Amino acid sequence: MTTKEVKIPLLMGISLFMEMLDSTIVTTALPQIKKDLLIPTSNSSLIITVYMITVAIFIPLSGWLSKKYGNKNIWSSAIFIFIISSLGSGLSSSLIFMLTMRGLQGFSAALIVPTARLIVLENTPSKDLLKMISYVIWPALIAPAIAPFIGGILTTYLSWRWIFMINIPIGIILLIMGHKVLEKGLEQSKQIMHFDWHGFISVALASASLLISLDTIGTQKSLNEFSSILLIIFVTSIIFTVQHLKNTAEPLFSLSSLRFVSFKVSQLGGNMMWLTVGAIPYLSTLFFQNVFHWSPLKSGIYILCIFIGNIGIKPIANNIIKSIGFKNTITISLTLIMITTVLIGLLSKHTNSIFSVVILISSGIGRSLALTAYNGMSLLEVPFDERNSANTLSAVSQNLCQGLGISLITIVFSVTNQYTTILSSYRISFFVLGILIIIPLTEIFMQSDNIEISKG
Numbered sequence: 001m002t003t004k005e006v007k008i009p010l011l012m013g014i015s016l017f018m019e020m021l022d023s024t025i026v027t028t029a030l031p032q033i034k035k036d037l038l039i040p041t042s043n044s045s046l047i048i049t050v051y052m053i054t055v056a057i058f059i060p061l062s063g064w065l066s067k068k069y070g071n072k073n074i075w076s077s078a079i080f081i082f083i084i085s086s087l088g089s090g091l092s093s094s095l096i097f098m099l100t101m102r103g104l105q106g107f108s109a110a111l112i113v114p115t116a117r118l119i120v121l122e123n124t125p126s127k128d129l130l131k132m133i134s135y136v137i138w139p140a141l142i143a144p145a146i147a148p149f150i151g152g153i154l155t156t157y158l159s160w161r162w163i164f165m166i167n168i169p170i171g172i173i174l175l176i177m178g179h180k181v182l183e184k185g186l187e188q189s190k191q192i193m194h195f196d197w198h199g200f201i202s203v204a205l206a207s208a209s210l211l212i213s214l215d216t217i218g219t220q221k222s223l224n225e226f227s228s229i230l231l232i233i234f235v236t237s238i239i240f241t242v243q244h245l246k247n248t249a250e251p252l253f254s255l256s257s258l259r260f261v262s263f264k265v266s267q268l269g270g271n272m273m274w275l276t277v278g279a280i281p282y283l284s285t286l287f288f289q290n291v292f293h294w295s296p297l298k299s300g301i302y303i304l305c306i307f308i309g310n311i312g313i314k315p316i317a318n319n320i321i322k323s324i325g326f327k328n329t330i331t332i333s334l335t336l337i338m339i340t341t342v343l344i345g346l347l348s349k350h351t352n353s354i355f356s357v358v359i360l361i362s363s364g365i366g367r368s369l370a371l372t373a374y375n376g377m378s379l380l381e382v383p384f385d386e387r388n389s390a391n392t393l394s395a396v397s398q399n400l401c402q403g404l405g406i407s408l409i410t411i412v413f414s415v416t417n418q419y420t421t422i423l424s425s426y427r428i429s430f431f432v433l434g435i436l437i438i439i440p441l442t443e444i445f446m447q448s449d450n451i452e453i454s455k456g
Contacts, residue, residue: 007181011174012116015079018170019109020143021150022086022163023051027282028151028296029160036160039095049215050099052403054106055113056207059399060200062114063253063392071119072182076175078111083171090164114395119182121379121387144281146307149300156297199244199252206237207400214407221414257382257390262326265447266378267394269330269440271401273374276433277337277367279405281306283433284344284360287426292349305357309364317372329373330444336366338437345430409433 026033026048033039033047065074085108088101154162213230217223245251258264281303288299313320321329340363347356382390409429417425 007177009120011177011181012075012120014170015075015112015116015174015178017143018167018174019082019112021147022082022105022167023055023109024144024147024281025151025163026051027285028148028300029155029163032155032160033098037092037095037098046095046099047102049211051102051106051109053208053211054103055110056211056396056399056403057204058107058110059114059395060203060252060392062111062395063118063388064195065111066115066118067388071115072178074111075115075119075182076178078108078115079171079174079178081108082112083168083175086164086167086171090161113399114391117395118388118391121391142307142310144278146300146304148281148285148296148303149307152296152298152300156295194250196248196250196252199241199248202237202241202244203252203396206234206241207396209234209237210400211403211407214404214411218407218410218414221418251389253392253396254386254389255393257386257393260381261447262377262381263379263390265443266374267397269443270371270374270378271397272436272440273334273337273370274398275401275405275408276341276436277370278402279409279433280341280344280363280367282406283409283426283429287345287430291423291426294349302356302360305360306364306367309361309366310368311364312361313365313368314372317369318376320369321373321376326373326377327444327447329369331441333366333369333373334437334441334444336362337370338434338441340366341430341434341437345427345434405433 030047039047062074082105085101085104089098089105092098092101150166151163154160154166209230213227213234216227216230220227242255245253245255258267284303284306285296285299288294288302289296292299294302324332340359343359344363347359378394379387379390409432412432413425413429416428420428
């Protein structure tokens with residue numbers, strides 16, 4: 001394996017880390033942003049929601065753009081836009097300008113996420129896929145875990161504006177390194193490529209309507225007429241999208257990769273798992289701050305334990321998978337996630353700190369093993385020429401589930417908090433997240449031991 005073959009996934013991993021850190025760090029700084037820009041409490045969540053919805057809408061566009069203009073061109077352009085929008089967000093003096101910049105950030109992030117992964121996939125032979133994909137996985141593990149800690153430091157000792165400004169030097173370094181490392185990247189397509197507008201609009205409509213409806217339910221603490229209409233639009237759009245993608249000659253992305261059991265399992269089980277683990281750092285941060293009354297910095301330090309678990313198991317994760325197989329690794333890791341998620345909700349400010357740390361580290365270990373296994377097996381069977389579509393489908397579903405996890409848990413908390421104490425509401429929310437893991441656990445139990453070589 002050449003140095004360049006290692007540099008490419010490492011570089012892509014750093015770009016994903018920058019994007020994922022930015023998408024999660026804002027939560028910590030939201031109270032300071034709201035106070036500084038004089039934003040009403042009811043509108044402050046828009047800073048997060050606008051970003052999530054923009055990402056969800058434009059991710060499907062990335063696969064087509066990569067084919068038409070080349071992976072390197074799209075990735076470099078997206079990094080440049082991310083730098084500019086980060087600067088704009090950091091200099092914002094009003095809610096309107098902040099939302100505009102966050103929307104632009106979301107658009108560039110929608111291009112960075114799938115394109116970075118695709119660059120790795122198209123430069124990696126199948127035999128090295130498990131090892132190289134681990135470079136793409138680590139940002140998803142590290143960024144949400146250390147975001148509260150970094151956000152706590154920046155907002156406590158500097159200013160909330162620095163949570164955006166730190167993207168600028170990272171982005172500039174990425175552009176310089178990308179110019180060198182990706183110099184001989186894939187060229188743009190010479191073919192006249194049809195763009196599937198019907199597919200793009202239907203996928204965008206489904207994603208946006210679902211996220212907006214859930215955000216509305218969480219904010220209003222009830223299912224009102226507006227959110228009901230949006231849910232109907234979501235269901236209708238999904239039905240149309242599936243039929244369209246199956247039957248059109250040149251779809252926005254193909255669903256054919258779902259014929260492979262390993263890819264199909266990674267989509268259903270993997271995304272249900274991601275729905276849970278993606279919400280744990282977010283929910284834990286609020287839990288520690290609002291129930292234990294810890295400072296953002298202290299909460300961030302405890303959440304950092306999840307990161308320690310992520311990193312601690314990472315050097316041997318691939319060896320564990322090779323030793324006991326994908327099915328056993330996923331089963332063990334999901335069980336660990338389910339148990340630790342419930343236990344986090346049972347913590348109190350009087351709980352022994354060592355016990356709390358062990359629980360959080362164990363949660364990180366389960367999270368790391370599960371993500372490594374699911375991502376490692378997802379494209380093992382998918383032919384090289386189908387990886388673009390499979391990658392786009394995976395990016396769309398994973399991004400939706402990440403947003404769904406936070407929206408779902410916000411709804412659970414908001415509804416239960418009307419009838420019980422804030423402590424009980426948080427504990428119920430953690431319990432719900434733990435119970436959701438039963439779905440991917442049931443699915444993996446039903447698979448053969450050699451799932452990665454099973455055909456549907």
